[in-house]
Amino acid sequence: MAKVAFIGLGVMGYPMAGHLKAAGHDVTVYNRTFAKAEAWxxxxxxxxVKTPAEAAKGAEFVFCCVGNDDDLRSVTIGAEGAFETVGADAVFVDHTTASARVARELDAAAREKGFHFIDAPVSGGQxxxxxxALTVMCGGTQAAFxxxxxxxxxxxxxxxxxGEAGAGQLTKMVNQICIAGLVQGLSEGLHFAQKAGLDGDAVxxxxxxxxxxxxxxxxxxSTMIADKFDFGFAVDWMRKDLGIVLDEARNNGATLPVTAQVDQFYGDVQNMGGGRWDTSSLIRRLRRLDQ
Incomplete structure (x- = not known):
């Protein structure tokens, strides 16, 4: 069993840290809102504890799951960030869905300080x-992994x-590209079924x-047919992820016409007030267009 730290107790980090404790690890947690860390x-x-630096001090493994690149930089290389105190040869595992660029940046900073960095975004939702039961996609060295x-x-x-640092984030981008196209296709199929007078559940x-x-x-x-979206992976989060995808595509030259279009469709859902609806709410956009 290891001495570990967990930074970021959102809808993902809170239960993830709980599983580490249940597995017998010695867990110290930090969250921007200290009351949530106390509750955990x-x-x-x-x-x-009240700072990322305090959480990371003496830990063999430091886990992190925050919102975006800026949040990640803040809790790592910012004031009282974890990188101030991560010990030599410790492993920092970042589960944030962020850019490959920031993963490589933090990997370089970790190497300078003598510890290891793994970018490890996850799929599986809340x-x-x-x-x-998450799927974890990692970038880093074999030894650290x-x-x-x-x-x-x-x-x-x-x-x-x-693969190397950043490969985990790139793999997560592939994941989100595939999901975006699938959800739009499913939305169109179920919308077509409804307009054709078919029993959606039977279809x-x-x-x-x-x-x-x-x-x-x-x-x-089934929840799309029932027009229920108050759960799951939020549209706001998907748009953040697709923004990262499209930025990376501009850098590597990949052509992603469907992904770019679906990103705009999610923008329409946000404009409908659906920023916190599940990503399957794309079908509600189609229903609105028919009104």
Whole structure:
């Protein structure tokens, strides 16, 4: 069992840190709102501290899950950031969905200070975090990954090293590209079924067992038909992720016409007041257009 720190107790980080404690690790947590860190410590029995630097001091592994590049820089290389105190040869594992650029930047900073950095964005959403069943995509050295993977297993169903620093973030971008296109296609299919007078649930039952089947269809199809979106991965978060994807595509020359279009569709959903709706709410946009 290891001495670990967890920085960022949002909808993902809170249960992830809980799984680490349940697995027997000695866990210290930091959250920007200290009351939330105190609540976590009261629930799980770990320790709550008031700065990232204090959390990281003496930890063998430091985990992080915050909002974006700026948040990540703040808790790592900012004032009282974790990089001030991460010990030599410790491993810093970042689960934020961020840019490959900031992953490489922080990897270089970690190397200068004598510790290891792994960018390790996750897929599986809040339910995956709560159930300890996330998919973790990692970028870093093999040696650092081999040390961190058994600890990450506390909240992961799958964990794989994808390449050097930044490769984890690039793989997560591929994940979001695929999801964006799938959800739009599913939205259009179910919208078409409704306009054609078909029983949507019967259609789902029929086609989900064939080539059209997907996680999105199995887990979101019925709620899309029912027009329910007050759960899941928020549109605001997806737009943040797709912004990262499109920025990277401009740098590497990839052509992503569908992704760019779906990003704009999510912008329409935000303008409808749906920033916190689940990403499957793309179908509500189509319904609105028909009114």
């Amino acid at each position: 410590a009261a629930e799980h029995g770990g320790q709550a 339910a995956g975090a709560e159930n300890g 081999d040390r961190a993977a058994p600890v990450i297993d506390a909240f992961a169903a799958a964990c794989r090293l994808m 789902l039952d029929a086609i989900s067992k064939g080539a059209a089947g997907s996680w999105q269809m199995s887990n979101r199809g």
